[in-house]
Structures are given as C-alpha cells and as structure tokens.
Amino acid sequence: xxxxxxxxxxxxxxxxxxxxxxxxxxxxxxxxxxxxxxxxxxxxxxxxxxxxxxxxxxxxxxxxxxxxxxxxxxxxxxxxxxxxxxxxxxxxxxxxxxxxxxxxxxxxxxxxxxxxxxxxxxxxxxxxxxxxxxxxxxxxxxxxxxxxxxxxxxxxxxxxxxxxxxxxxxxxxxxxxxxxxxxxxxxxxxxxxxxxxxxxxxxxxxxxxxxxxxxxxxxxxxxxxxxxxxxxxxxxxxxxxxxxxxxxxxxxxxxxxxxxxxxxxxxxxxxxxxxxx
Amino acid sequence: xxxxxxxxxxxxxxxxxxxxxxxxxxxxxxxxxxxxxxxxxxxxxxxxxxxxxxxxxxxxxxxxxxxxxxxxxxxxxxxxxxxxxxxxxxxxxxxxxxxxxxxxxxxxxxxxxxxxxxxxxxxxxxxxxxxxxxxxxxxxxxxxxxxxxxxxxxxxxxxxxxxxxxxxxxxxxxxxxxxxxxxxxxxxxxxxxxxxxxxxxxxxxxxxxxxxxxxxxxxxxxxxxxxxxxxxxxxxxxxxxxxxxxxxxxxxxxxxxxxxxxxxxxxxxxxxxxxxxxxxxxxxxxxxxxxxxxxxxxxxxxxxxx
Numbered sequence: 001x002x003x004x005x006x007x008x009x010x011x012x013x014x015x016x017x018x019x020x021x022x023x024x025x026x027x028x029x030x031x032x033x034x035x036x037x038x039x040x041x042x043x044x045x046x047x048x049x050x051x052x053x054x055x056x057x058x059x060x061x062x063x064x065x066x067x068x069x070x071x072x073x074x075x076x077x078x079x080x081x082x083x084x085x086x087x088x089x090x091x092x093x094x095x096x097x098x099x100x101x102x103x104x105x106x107x108x109x110x111x112x113x114x115x116x117x118x119x120x121x122x123x124x125x126x127x128x129x130x131x132x133x134x135x136x137x138x139x140x141x142x143x144x145x146x147x148x149x150x151x152x153x154x155x156x157x158x159x160x161x162x163x164x165x166x167x168x169x170x171x172x173x174x175x176x177x178x179x180x181x182x183x184x185x186x187x188x189x190x191x192x193x194x195x196x197x198x199x200x201x202x203x204x205x206x207x208x209x210x211x212x213x214x215x216x217x218x219x220x221x222x223x224x225x226x227x228x229x230x231x232x233x234x235x236x237x238x239x240x241x242x243x244x245x246x247x248x249x250x251x252x253x254x255x256x257x258x259x260x261x262x263x264x265x266x267x268x269x270x271x272x273x274x275x276x277x
Numbered sequence: 278x279x280x281x282x283x284x285x286x287x288x289x290x291x292x293x294x295x296x297x298x299x300x301x302x303x304x305x306x307x308x309x310x311x312x313x314x315x316x317x318x319x320x321x322x323x324x325x326x327x328x329x330x331x332x333x334x335x336x337x338x339x340x341x342x343x344x345x346x347x348x349x350x351x352x353x354x355x356x357x358x359x360x361x362x363x364x365x366x367x368x369x370x371x372x373x374x375x376x377x378x379x380x381x382x383x384x385x386x387x388x389x390x391x392x393x394x395x396x397x398x399x400x401x402x403x404x405x406x407x408x409x410x411x412x413x414x415x416x417x418x419x420x421x422x423x424x425x426x427x428x429x430x431x432x433x434x435x436x437x438x439x440x441x442x443x444x445x446x447x448x449x450x451x452x453x454x455x456x457x458x459x460x461x462x463x464x465x466x467x468x469x470x471x472x473x474x475x476x477x478x479x480x481x482x483x484x485x486x487x488x489x490x491x492x493x494x495x496x497x498x499x500x501x502x503x504x505x506x507x508x509x510x511x512x513x514x515x516x517x518x519x520x521x522x523x524x525x526x527x528x529x530x531x532x533x534x535x536x537x538x539x540x541x542x543x544x545x546x547x548x549x550x551x552x553x554x555x556x557x558x559x560x561x562x563x564x565x566x567x568x569x570x571x572x573x574x575x576x577x578x579x580x581x582x583x
Binding site: 030031054055056057071072073074075076077079080085087088089092138139143146147148149150151152153154155156157158159160161184185186187188192193195196197198 | 308309310311312313336337356357358359360361362363364366367368371372375376384385386387388389391394395406407408409410411412413414416417431432433462463464465466467468469516518519522523577580581
C-alpha cells in the first residue's frame with residue numbers, strides 16, 4: 001500500500017498543474033490549495049504570483065519557512081508570507097489580464113508580464129457539479145422552494161468572468177454530487193461561458209477523490225480523463241450521476257513521488273494536516 | 278465667541294451604541310470567515326432583542342450572522358456565504374431558517390455585494406457587473422436586472438442596485454476618541470462596508486490617543502466613525518488580527534449547539550444563548566465565563582509592526 005493520503009495526492013496533483021508564470025488565487029478551500037500553491041512556489045514555480053485566501057495578501061514562500069498550514073482563509077498567520085496587502089473588494093478590480101482576450105491565446109506575448117493579474121487559475125468547490133461543469137453552491141430544490149440550503153456562491157461567478165481556467169473540486173464522488181443537471185448554477189460551465197461570452201474559459205477539469213474529468217471541446221461535456229491510483233473506470237461509472245464518456249485513453253494519475261512528498265511534508269505541511277484523512 | 282474649540286469625542290458604551298439601532302434597520306457586520314467580527318455588538322443586539330433586521334454579512338460571513346439568525350433577529354440576509362469553512366461548511370441556523378423560509382435571502386456573490394456597496398457609497402443608483410451573468414443568481418434575486426451593453430456591444434450585464442446600510446459595525450485593532458480606526462492586519466472588505474453605510478460603529482480592542490494615530494495615518498482604515506466601543510476581546514470567539522486567534526473550543530461548542538438547533542433540539546441552543554449572551558450582565562462577565570486561562574492562551578505575537 002502506498003503511504004500517502006488523498007489530500008496529499010490532491011496537493012501534489014494541483015502543484016503539478018501550476019506553471020512558473022501563472023497568476024493564481026488559492027480560493028477558500030483552504031489547506032489542500034494552500035499546500036498545492038505553496039509547494040509549487042517551493043519547487044518549480046518560484047515566480048508564480050499567488051493570492052492566498054481571503055486575506056488578500058500576495059504571497060511568495062520560495063525563500064520563507066512555513067511552520068504550519070493556515071487553517072482558514074482569513075488567518076492572520078498568512079501575513080507571514082505576504083508582500084502586498086489589498087482590500088478583499090479590490091481583488092475583483094484587477095481581473096482583466098493584459099491584452100484582454102489575447103492573453104488567453106497560446107503564445108500570447110502578454111504572458112511574460114510580471115504583473116499580478118487575477119487571471120490564470122482558481123479552485124471552485126460545490127455541493128453539486130454536472131456534466132457541463134456547472135457548479136452549485138446555492139442549494140437543492142427550485143426557486144422559491146429550496147429544500148437544502150447551501151453555503152452561498154462566494155465569489156466564484158465573479159471569478160469566471162475572466163479567470164482562464166477553473167478547477168471544480170469535490171471532496172467526495174457520488175451520484176448526489178455528480179449530476180446530470182445542477183439545481184442552481186453558481187459557477188457556469190464551459191458551454192454557458194461561451195454562450196454569454198465571458199472572458200474566461202470556465203472549468204478546465206472536475207476533480208474528485210476518484211477521478212479527473214476534462215471537457216470535450218466540441219460538446220463542452222465532461223469526459224473521464226484520469227482515475228486516481230486504485231480506482232477503476234467501472235467504479236467511476238457506478239458512482240456518477242451522468243453518463244460517463246471517456247477519452248481515448250484514460251490514464252491513471254501518477255502517485256506522489258518521494259521527492260514531492262519530502263518537500264510537501266518537510267517544508268509545507270510540517271504538522272501533517274493533510275495526513276489526517 | 279463661546280463656541281468650544283474642543284473636538285467631539287465619540288466613545289460610547291456598548292449599550293449606547295446598540296441603543297441607536299432600531300428594529301427593521303439594515304445592519305452590516307464586518308470581518309471575514311473566522312476573523313474580526315465585532316461580536317460584543319452582535320451579542321448586545323441579541324440581548325436587546327432587536328427584530329426584523331436586514332443583516333448584511335461580510336463577503337465571506339462567518340457564523341457571526343448565523344448567530345443573529347439563530348437568535349431570531351434577522352428577517353432578511355444579504356451575504357454570499359454563511360459558514361466557517363472546514364469547521365462548519367454551512368451555517369446551521371442559516372440553513373434551518375432558509376429551508377423553513379423564515380428569512381429572506383438576497384442571493385448574491387462576493388463582488389455583486391461589493392458592487393451594491395460601491396454604488397451606495399458613490400451615490401450611484403446601480404453599478405454594472407459581468408459576474409453573475411450565466412448563473413442562477415439573477416433568477417433568484419429579482420433586484421438584479423440584466424441589460425445589454427449600451428455602448429454598442431451585445432454582451433449582457435447585471436445592474437446591481439445600490440445598498441446603503443443604516444449602520445456598519447466594524448472591528449479594528451485600535452481607534453482614537455474621534456473615530457479614526459486602524460486595522461492590525463487584513464482590512465478584508467471592511468472599508469467598503471463602512472463607506473456605504475449611513476453610520477459607522479467601531480469596536481476597538483483599545484482606544485488610543487490621537488497622537489498615536491497620527492504617527493501613521495497611512496494605516497487609518499476607517500475614518501470618523503460615529504461611535505467607538507472599546508472592548509478587549511471584542512471579537513471573541515473569533516480572531517482579531519494582530520491580537521488573538523480564534524477560540525476553536527468555543528466555536529466547536531457554538532457549532533454543536535447550532536447543529537442541535539437545526540435538528541430540532543432548541544433546548545441546547547437556548548442554553549447556549551442563556552449561558553453566553555442573556556445571563557452575563559456585561560462584556561467582562563461574558564469573558565469571565567470564557568475564562569482567563571483560555572483568553573490568555575489565544576494571544577498572538579504581532580507579525581507586522583509599524
């Protein structure tokens with residue numbers, strides 16, 4: 001048996017997704033994304049621009065010692081890693097990337113600017129996600145008759161206006177969470193983003209503890225891209241509330257390497273928060 | 278010439294500050310998730326039994342407004358999130374009252390709330406915003422109106438109507454007697470909440486001389502508040518940036534009591550309200566119930582100084 005938790009797997013997976021020139025906001029889903037982004041700065045992405053949590057501190061931890069992962073997105077301890085402070089409300093006022101739409105084109109000359117623009121990657125939670133990658137934090141039921149009240153949409157539909165890639169992240173994989181159609185849309189999927197001409201692309205992936213879905217560029221529907229180690233395609237199909245279409249070759253996500261886990265545990269998550277399953 | 282040249286000081290007791298809030302008013306509460314909520318004022322609002330309030334939460338409200346909902350003070354809630362992240366993803370009283378349709382929810386997102394406050398503070402009737410287009414929010418909030426870019430494009434925008442709370446209640450590290458408050462850490466959305474509101478009440482951990490504020494006016498985050506309530510541990514059980522961390526034991530007790538309430542065990546919930554809000558005769562009596570050992574254990578060393 002492998003000696004890592006699913007939370008550590010997630011931190012390593014999202015760390016691998018970060019690029020050195022990225023501008024990233026960790027969002028509120030706290031420890032996994034704090035760990036993933038800080039790990040990226042400490043390994044291959046020291047120039048990644050990073051806003052950690054809701055404190056609205058721009059943080060770089062490349063040469064800073066982390067004693068423990070902050071527990072909430074409002075924690076005062078995040079100030080240890082800060083280089084800049086702005087009001088939370090101002091986060092939404094430097095959204096538009098240099099070059100506007102051109103920024104999103106491959107090979108855009110605007111991608112090597114040194115600015116922080118709130119632009120490349122953001123992480124989105126949800127009580128439901130559907131086959132188009134729409135995510136719901138509002139509740140279950142219908143307008144005027146919400147039978148299960150969710151926490152609220154936070155800022156995710158503000159973010160989608162211009163963030164290049166969203167990652168819808170669910171902490172469990174079952175038919176209640178992965179549905180044919182969400183009851184309410186907090187965060188619009190790729191199809192709606194195109195229809196209403198938002199600058200951002202919408203979700204790049206849906207990630208659950210079992211699998212990663214990407215999207216068919218033609219239909220904007222989710223398709224199974226990868227499974228996590230020990231998970232079968234059948235297992236994913238049985239636990240998903242929409243018909244699971246697959247890419248030509250469903251991969252198994254590479255387990256965390258010893259080197260990745262050494263930095264994660266030795267320099268980022270020293271108190272082992274992610275090891276508590 | 279008998280006019281006084283003395284500046285007006287605005288230090289109040291908590292009862293005086295709450296005395297100016299009336300049933301049915303719109304009250305905005307500052308802070309963010311687990312930090313900087315002006316809890317001494319929240320508790321006093323409940324003690325006074327204020328009703329039918331429209332509560333404006335911070336962009337990521339914590340369980341501060343969940344408590345007001347659970348105590349029956351709120352008729353309408355304006356907040357894009359009510360919960361405490363991993364400790365309590367959805368506020369239990371919020372969920373209970375919403376599902377029972379006991380409160381009206383003004384569905385919004387973080388920036389649509391800020392846009393409403395921005396419009397309010399700037400004297401605009403609305404602000405336009407693209408976020409929310411393509412989501413269910415305009416369908417759930419009829420105050421948001423979709424319109425087409427009048428400059429000549431075809432894109433849809435939302436008109437977010439101005440929000441002007443009757444009063445904002447904001448927690449700061451310290452304030453002078455004239456209402457100049459300085460945060461010891463993140464200001465979150467507090468400045469936008471304060472600017473949009475007709476009156477501002479500051480809860481300050483300490484009241485300090487004006488000289489100290491003048492040593493660094495760059496740090497003054499809220500100017501000329503109408504009332505300043507001095508209250509050490511005024512944000513407890515939440516953290517106050519630069520002063521103390523959140524009291525997780527107490528928050529767990531709160532979460533358990535509110536969960537019990539959601540599941541129909543009103544006795545456990547009422548006991549929480551009695552123990553920590555109705556019975557203590559004042560803030561010090563409340564802190565005595567929390568205990569000196571606990572409070573001293575929450576102290577944090579400053580990370581930044583100025």
